[in-house]
Amino acid sequence: MKSIYSEHTRNILGLKLPTDPRWVNLAEISLEAVLTDHAYCEQKAATTCISLIQRYPDRELMVQKLSPIVTEEWGHFRAVLAEIQKRGLKLGKQRKDIYVNKLLVFQKKGGSVEDRFLDQLLTMALIEARSCERFKRLSEGMEDAYMRKFYRNFMESEAGHYTLFITLAEHYIDKVTVRKRWQEWLDYEKELMNSMEIRGDRVH
Numbered sequence: 344m345k346s347i348y349s350e351h352t353r354n355i356l357g358l359k360l361p362t363d364p365r366w367v368n369l370a371e372i373s374l375e376a377v378l379t380d381h382a383y384c385e386q387k388a389a390t391t392c393i394s395l396i397q398r399y400p401d402r403e404l405m406v407q408k409l410s411p412i413v414t415e416e417w418g419h420f421r422a423v424l425a426e427i428q429k430r431g432l433k434l435g436k437q438r439k440d441i442y443v444n445k446l447l448v449f450q451k452k453g454g455s456v457e458d459r460f461l462d463q464l465l466t467m468a469l470i471e472a473r474s475c476e477r478f479k480r481l482s483e484g485m486e487d488a489y490m491r492k493f494y495r496n497f498m499e500s501e502a503g504h505y506t507l508f509i510t511l512a513e514h515y516i517d518k519v520t521v522r523k524r525w526q527e528w529l530d531y532e533k534e535l536m537n538s539m540e541i542r543g544d545r546v547h
């Protein structure tokens with residue numbers, strides 16, 4: 344089967360601000376908190392895919408592609424939960440997700456259905472991209488070899504997801520519009536990352 348990932352999809356991704364290298368060390372020393380936050384990130388990824396399917400049941404390719412992602416994200420939640428339990432740690436409460444909440448502010452609230460749909464897909468693409476970048480940092484920088492491998496698996500999976508969300512956007516909306524809006528999102532996210540304090544107890 345021909346891959347739906349277009350060549351240029353890979354080239355237009357590109358976060359504008361790399362994660363501060365100090366974050367990896369902070370995350371490693373607050374492992375329980377970062378695992379808890381990570382577990383909820385996976386859970387939110389699954390529920391957001393479900394709500395996209397509920398909202399746009401007529402977008403057949405999207406429904407077809409996101410259905411297995413729900414399972415995959417839930418599998419990620421379970422893998423993180425298993426890691427928490429194996430270590431005798433606790434799944435803490437969900438905290439306020441400042442990063443995601445501030446991204447949601449940038450979504451167009453008015454405008455056409457297409458505009459809103461595009462922003463919903465691009466928000467997901469961005470969260471996947473940043474998560475992928477963070478997992479890459481952990482997979483390269485953590486002291487513990489087991490944890491480096493643990494995060495490498497997530498990194499690979501989320502890389503596929505951000506590509507999928509961009510590809511879906513380009514399937515439904517013209518590519519020039521998608522690219523232009525994606526650049527706006529990347530600029531916004533850069534400013535957002537710049538404005539946030541570095542916290543080791545959060546994935547973002």
Ligand SMILES: [Fe+2]
Pocket residue numbers: 385388415416419500501
């Ligand atoms: Fe995931």
Ligand SMILES: [Fe+2]
Pocket residue numbers: 388416471500501504
């Ligand atoms: Fe994902």
